[in-house]
Amino acid sequence: MSRRWVAAWVVAAATVVTALLLTAVGDPVQLMTPRPDTGGSRPAPPPPLPTTAVTPSRAFPTGTGEPLGPLSPFVALIVQIVAVLAIVVVLGVIIAFIRSVWRRPQLVARAAADFVTPEVPDELLAASQEQLALLVEGEPRNAIVAAWLSLETAAAATGLPREPAETSTEYTTRVLHSWDIDPRSLADLATLYREARFSRHALTEEHRRRAMRDLTTLHEDLRRVATEATGAPTT
Template sequence: MVHDDRRLRSLPLPGALALVVLVTVLLMAIASLQGVPQFGNLLLDRRPPAPTPSSGGQTAGPSIGQRLPDLPLLAAIASVIAIVMAVVGLLLLGWLLWRVVRALWAARPLGRQEGGAVDVGQPAMASDDSVDAGAIRDAAVDAQQAIDEHRDPSDAIVAAWVELEQASARAGRARAESETPGEFTVRILRRRPGRDAEVETLLALYESVRFGGVPADERARAAARRCLAAIEEEWR
């Protein structure tokens, strides 16, 4: 028997949300760093007008507003830092997604099959209490009446066995998929092991008439009647 056993594990939602917010802020900071202008062509001061040469004919020193050299090293360092921060942020985001997916997979509803289940169509070995003894006994009585009512012994034997087959189907047991109705009837009647010989004799008489084409005589009718009486007595 299958029962639905839904087991849900609690997820660390507050911590996960905090980590998501942290990663989002980190990515926003990285994006803002990408918009910082380059440091290369930066002027610290405007170029003032050229000074008047002195009377001594000497050239003046470098002007105050002279362009400073570019700073490519500082720009490269800033770019490397931004790339490293972006990679770290992506790694954190991937780790977080992996943890969330793993937690959701662990929290999925699970089905649990308890022991004691029997496959459909498989004959289960049970005690005699699981078979309706009254139905088998009544069928044996009806089969004896059928033996006496039919004029032809062959028809009488077939009718008697059919009574047992129908009673076995109502006895509370399931027939296996590989079993014929005759085999199933024999299995039910053998729940009481004291009359195995009578069951085999009655089955042989039925099969010889029904499938072998051998006509039965009065001796076969009498043998079938004795077998049915023994089966009735055993199932009292």
């Protein structure tokens, strides 16, 4: 329920309750307006009929303009019950309205997360020599593909979870970005792998040299991170 509707319900319920309370505790209401006194003499009443009139056991208002008497106890009780119920409904609506207006999301202050860079797995460091050896053998296309696949295998051996929608290349890139490495060298090496894997044009020795520079920079960065973490040189 929107705030506009809640406000409308509050006003309507308050109006009804006020009317009921005034009816229950107010002065008697005259149902007929008294006839004005014209100051003249009233006509004489007609003579009684010859038949004997039956006197009713209970008198009812005869429309002479006299006000009705007080409400009966049963009607007064019904009015009071209705008034109490209406007050309860109004209070409930008012409480709901106040809660809807003043409700605000509770923001809990939390301390900044303390993220610790994981140690470089031995699998990544141990496979560096194998990847460089694969990169210098055979045609540039096959050498680049073989070196990158070896890098993917080493990244998977770290045990870091892989997202369902990730390709093997995306997974390897994300794993290696867990450490402080040169992002440009890694991006260029991944680009060379895609070009060697999916393109049809010939790859040259220049592509091999680019891949060699990128892979060497990657290995040096991983060794540096491992050395900083352990405080001892890593071979």
